[in-house]
Amino acid sequence: MSQSPKPGQVMGRRGFLSGAAAAGGAAAIGGLTGPAAGANPENLPPNVPDWSRYLGEGVDARPYGVPSEYEAHVVRRNVAWLTASTESSVNFTPLHEIDGILTPNGLCFERHHSGIAEIDPADHRLMINGLVDKPLIFTMEDIMRFPRTNKVYFLECAANTGMEWRGAQLNGCQFTHGMVHCVMYTGVPLRLILEEAGLKTNAKWIMPEGGDAAGMNRSVPLEKALDDCLVAFKMNGEALRPEQGYPLRLVVPGWEGNMWVKWLRRIEVGDQPWHTREETSKYTDLMEDGRSRRFTWYMDCKSVITNPSPQAPLLHKGHNILTGLAWSGRGTVERVDVTLDGGKNWRTARIDGLSLDKAVHRFYFEFDWNGEPLLLQSRAVDSTGYVQPTKDELRAVRGTNSIYHNNGIQTWHVQQNGEVENVEIS
Numbered sequence: 167m168s169q170s171p172k173p174g175q176v177m178g179r180r181g182f183l184s185g186a187a188a189a190g191g192a193a194a195i196g197g198l199t200g201p202a203a204g205a206n207p208e209n210l211p212p213n214v215p216d217w218s219r220y221l222g223e224g225v226d227a228r229p230y231g232v233p234s235e236y237e238a239h240v241v242r243r244n245v246a247w248l249t250a251s252t253e254s255s256v257n258f259t260p261l262h263e264i265d266g267i268l269t270p271n272g273l274c275f276e277r278h279h280s281g282i283a284e285i286d287p288a289d290h291r292l293m294i295n296g297l298v299d300k301p302l303i304f305t306m307e308d309i310m311r312f313p314r315t316n317k318v319y320f321l322e323c324a325a326n327t328g329m330e331w332r333g334a335q336l337n338g339c340q341f342t343h344g345m346v347h348c349v350m351y352t353g354v355p356l357r358l359i360l361e362e363a364g365l366k367t368n369a370k371w372i373m374p375e376g377g378d379a380a381g382m383n384r385s386v387p388l389e390k391a392l393d394d395c396l397v398a399f400k401m402n403g404e405a406l407r408p409e410q411g412y413p414l415r416l417v418v419p420g421w422e423g424n425m426w427v428k429w430l431r432r433i434e435v436g437d438q439p440w441h442t443r444e445e446t447s448k449y450t451d452l453m454e455d456g457r458s459r460r461f462t463w464y465m466d467c468k469s470v471i472t473n474p475s476p477q478a479p480l481l482h483k484g485h486n487i488l489t490g491l492a493w494s495g496r497g498t499v500e501r502v503d504v505t506l507d508g509g510k511n512w513r514t515a516r517i518d519g520l521s522l523d524k525a526v527h528r529f530y531f532e533f534d535w536n537g538e539p540l541l542l543q544s545r546a547v548d549s550t551g552y553v554q555p556t557k558d559e560l561r562a563v564r565g566t567n568s569i570y571h572n573n574g575i576q577t578w579h580v581q582q583n584g585e586v587e588n589v590e591i592s
């Protein structure tokens with residue numbers, strides 16, 4: 167290898183992969199063994215397995231379904247040292263454990279400034295005030311009598327991958343890229359609600375505000391509010407989870423997650439931006455020359471290989487599946503290219519499933535592995551023709567003072583034993 171990878175900080179060894187008995191049929195690579203290696207021979211053919219000998223649980227056992235006990239490792243995880251408290255903090259979607267384009271509700275990452283507000287929908291109100299003909303207060307029942315629509319959108323926190331600006335840090339795509347989720351929202355176009363109140367001719371901006379203790383608020387230009395924003399009450403068919411803003415959240419497609427106000431209680435209409443905390447001291451980046459970027463709303467095109475990755479090592483030689491996610495706040499993803507050798511050769515991956523505007527796209531690349539070290543990267547191109555940059559290209563323009571909006575190309579180093587590390591190459 168001509169490039170020398172700089173390893174990331176190892177956090178949390180993959181304990182769930184080691185220690186399994188080597189009884190399975192799968193050939194283990196360099197001591198790494200998958201779940202098949204831990205099989206109980208009594209359950210294997212030609213024996214009749216345990217679960218075929220007894221009646222199972224009845225239909226009254228699980229009024230609200232939960233995953234199999236064998237999937238208990240598939241959970242959101244936080245990184246304790248990142249924040250001083252868990253109430254003003256973040257956890258991460260286990261991207262290496264999911265497939266397709268939709269994130270299951272219970273696995274959507276959470277980002278709160280003041281913990282999860284627990285709201286009784288009977289007591290919840292949405293107020294519209296400011297530059298409107300008639301200020302209005304809606305109940306949840308009022309909201310649900312507006313015409314509604316269903317849309318699949320990704321939400322990405324602007325701080326996703328923010329820890330990687332100065333080099334490889336966190337060992338796992340869950341931690342480097344897990345501040346993204348993608349669900350189907352059911353909600354009312356915000357335009358219909360604003361029109362109900364009637365906009366004054368000098369109306370130019372709105373300020374959505376949350377009902378949590380943070381009362382989190384942001385300025386959103388009226389053009390965007392009238393274009394594709396939703397006031398959503400359902401995700402993937404069921405009520406929003408409390409973590410995601412139950413009973414009501416703002417959906418701001420393609421724009422940074424911070425603007426998607428949860429527990430939405432008020433929208434003020436104004437003629438200029440408010441310059442709230444979340445768009446001045448936070449969610450803004452300092453450039454090399456000391457000036458700050460202002461109103462960086464769009465989430466630019468980005469991709470990541472989720473498997474293999476540090477939490478999902480290669481377990482077999484021969485046929486293997488590489489997969490990952492790509493998204494763009496400016497449209498659809500047109501193409502994803504992948505390299506196994508740190509960028510010497512690029513091949514086009516197969517985008518599979520739906521290609522929806524401002525939603526994540528799933529890509530696959532089937533390959534054969536002979537045990538040689540690999541440097542994996544993916545590079546996405548969106549429907550505007552924008553090409554995902556390298557991290558060095560980003561730094562050349564933005565410097566190294568940034569936290570937010572890091573959409574640079576990620577590198578994973580696959581070692582001969584199948585273990586995978588977060589590295590950077592230049």
Ligand SMILES: Nc1nc2c(c(=O)[nH]1)N[C@H]1C(S)=C(S)[C@@H](COP(=O)(O)O)O[C@H]1N2
Pocket residue numbers: 274275276277278279280321322323324347375376377378380381382409410411422423424425426427428429
């Ligand atoms: N009211 C309120 N809305 C909020 C927040 C918050 O703390 N309070 N966090 C914001 C941030 S920074 C992000 S990235 C997204 C996270 O949405 P999620 O928790 O559904 O993943 O919600 C946004 N909306």
Ligand SMILES: [Mo]
Pocket residue numbers: 277322323324325423424
């Ligand atoms: Mo965020």
